[in-house]
């Protein structure tokens with residue numbers, strides 16, 4: 376069972392997010408663009424650890440990120456807090472898909488708190504304003520064993 380948009384909004388507000396009315400959707404909450412990066416060097420995924428490669432933050436031009444086709448990393452604009460007994464999923468806004476772009480996202484664990492990131496895949500040139508809504512977070516009821524305690528806990532807060 377998925378939570379209503381109002382319940383998701385309440386969870387984010389409890390974690391410090393300042394949501395506009397436009398972000399409050401029937402089934403979830405829209406997340407905005409906080410920053411966009413281009414990766415500049417290899418990262419690593421090892422059997423016993425991981426490392427995120429250095430990246431360069433892009434600067435908006437005339438009020439928008441003007442993105443050519445390629446792969447970027449987006450940092451969302453809101454702190455997210457996944458309550459106990461919930462799992463989070465972030466999906467792209469359909470307008471991104473309709474413009475030949477998408478987001479690739481992973482599981483948002485119960486107990487995670489932070490300003491998360493995702494892969495922004497640009498299939499056709501697009502202009503995206505900082506602060507524009509780009510994705511939607513939904514929360515579903517879920518059993519879980521413990522809560523998130525990884526190194527991304529508290530990122531960006």
Ligand SMILES: O=c1ccn([C@H]2C[C@H](O)[C@@H](COP(=O)(O)OP(=O)(O)OP(=O)(O)O)O2)c(=O)[nH]1
Nearest residue numbers: 480481482483484487491492493523525526527
């Ligand atoms: O698209 C996503 C999905 C998740 N997260 C946040 C919430 C999640 O709880 C946390 C860690 O995600 P995950 O467990 O997939 O990362 P990992 O690479 O396995 O790191 P760790 O070893 O810390 O679990 O990152 C994001 O920022 N973006």
